[in-house]
Amino acid sequence: MDPLWNSLVVGGLQTDKEGQLKPFLGFLGMIGTSYEDAHVATGEHAAQHQILLIVYEPSTHRLA
Numbered sequence: 935m936d937p938l939w940n941s942l943v944v945g946g947l948q949t950d951k952e953g954q955l956k957p958f959l960g961f962l963g964m965i966g967t968s969y970e971d972a973h974v975a976t977g978e979h980a981a982q983h984q985i986l987l988i989v990y991e992p993s994t995h996r997l998a
Contacts, residue, residue, distance in 0.1 A: 961976070
């Protein structure tokens, strides 16, 4: 296992501007790509199943 060639999913709690704790879910890719979203996936699931989560979650994504 190469520690410099991994994709990571990070989850936890984060303090917002009002001082309230809110859930955090983020992704860090093997070339430095990072984002946070309501759902993340790595590997094969990122390519095959991520789009299904986007389609069925209208609160965070809008379809054209």
